[in-house]
Amino acid sequence: xxxxxxxxxxxxxxxxxxxxxxxxxxxxxxxxxxxxxxxxxxxxxxxxxxxxxxxxxxxxxxxxxxxxxxxxxxxxx
Numbered sequence: 001x002x003x004x005x006x007x008x009x010x011x012x013x014x015x016x017x018x019x020x021x022x023x024x025x026x027x028x029x030x031x032x033x034x035x036x037x038x039x040x041x042x043x044x045x046x047x048x049x050x051x052x053x054x055x056x057x058x059x060x061x062x063x064x065x066x067x068x069x070x071x072x073x074x075x076x077x
Contacts, residue, residue: 006068013064017051 012023024047053059062070 009068010064017055021047021051 012020015023025044028043028047050059054061
Protein backbone atom coordinates (compact mmCIF):
# COMPACT_ATOMS: atom_id res chain seq x y z
CA UNK A 1 0.00 0.00 0.00
CA UNK A 2 1.39 3.40 -0.90
CA UNK A 3 2.29 5.77 1.90
CA UNK A 4 -0.27 8.29 0.65
CA UNK A 5 -3.08 5.73 0.68
CA UNK A 6 -2.01 4.51 4.10
CA UNK A 7 -2.06 8.08 5.44
CA UNK A 8 -5.49 8.79 3.97
CA UNK A 9 -6.81 5.52 5.38
CA UNK A 10 -5.51 6.30 8.86
CA UNK A 11 -7.10 9.76 8.69
CA UNK A 12 -10.41 8.28 7.51
CA UNK A 13 -10.47 5.98 10.52
CA UNK A 14 -10.44 9.02 12.79
CA UNK A 15 -13.55 10.50 11.16
CA UNK A 16 -16.95 10.23 12.78
CA UNK A 17 -19.22 7.53 11.39
CA UNK A 18 -21.27 10.15 9.56
CA UNK A 19 -18.15 11.66 8.00
CA UNK A 20 -16.97 8.19 6.92
CA UNK A 21 -20.39 7.56 5.39
CA UNK A 22 -20.16 10.82 3.45
CA UNK A 23 -16.65 9.92 2.30
CA UNK A 24 -17.75 6.43 1.24
CA UNK A 25 -20.68 7.87 -0.68
CA UNK A 26 -18.39 10.37 -2.41
CA UNK A 27 -15.88 7.67 -3.40
CA UNK A 28 -18.59 5.36 -4.68
CA UNK A 29 -20.08 8.15 -6.75
CA UNK A 30 -16.68 8.80 -8.33
CA UNK A 31 -16.68 5.27 -9.72
CA UNK A 32 -20.41 5.02 -10.39
CA UNK A 33 -21.01 4.91 -14.11
CA UNK A 34 -24.59 3.73 -13.75
CA UNK A 35 -27.55 6.03 -14.01
CA UNK A 36 -29.80 3.46 -12.36
CA UNK A 37 -31.45 5.10 -9.34
CA UNK A 38 -32.17 1.67 -7.83
CA UNK A 39 -28.44 0.97 -7.68
CA UNK A 40 -27.81 4.30 -5.98
CA UNK A 41 -30.52 3.65 -3.40
CA UNK A 42 -29.21 0.13 -2.75
CA UNK A 43 -25.70 1.49 -2.07
CA UNK A 44 -27.00 4.14 0.29
CA UNK A 45 -29.00 1.56 2.24
CA UNK A 46 -26.00 -0.78 2.40
CA UNK A 47 -23.68 1.93 3.68
CA UNK A 48 -26.16 3.13 6.30
CA UNK A 49 -26.80 -0.46 7.45
CA UNK A 50 -23.09 -1.13 7.86
CA UNK A 51 -22.49 2.09 9.78
CA UNK A 52 -25.48 1.36 12.02
CA UNK A 53 -24.26 -2.20 12.68
CA UNK A 54 -20.90 -0.87 13.86
CA UNK A 55 -22.48 1.87 15.97
CA UNK A 56 -24.87 -0.61 17.61
CA UNK A 57 -22.09 -3.11 18.30
CA UNK A 58 -23.64 -5.85 16.15
CA UNK A 59 -20.36 -6.25 14.30
CA UNK A 60 -16.80 -5.95 15.51
CA UNK A 61 -14.14 -3.96 13.78
CA UNK A 62 -10.92 -5.48 12.56
CA UNK A 63 -7.61 -4.03 13.81
CA UNK A 64 -6.06 -1.70 11.26
CA UNK A 65 -2.89 -3.76 10.83
CA UNK A 66 -4.97 -6.83 9.99
CA UNK A 67 -6.97 -4.85 7.42
CA UNK A 68 -3.76 -3.64 5.79
CA UNK A 69 -2.37 -7.19 5.73
CA UNK A 70 -5.53 -8.46 4.02
CA UNK A 71 -5.42 -5.67 1.45
CA UNK A 72 -1.75 -6.29 0.77
CA UNK A 73 -2.40 -10.01 0.26
CA UNK A 74 -5.25 -9.32 -2.16
CA UNK A 75 -3.31 -6.74 -4.14
CA UNK A 76 -0.28 -9.01 -4.37
CA UNK A 77 -2.20 -11.58 -6.38
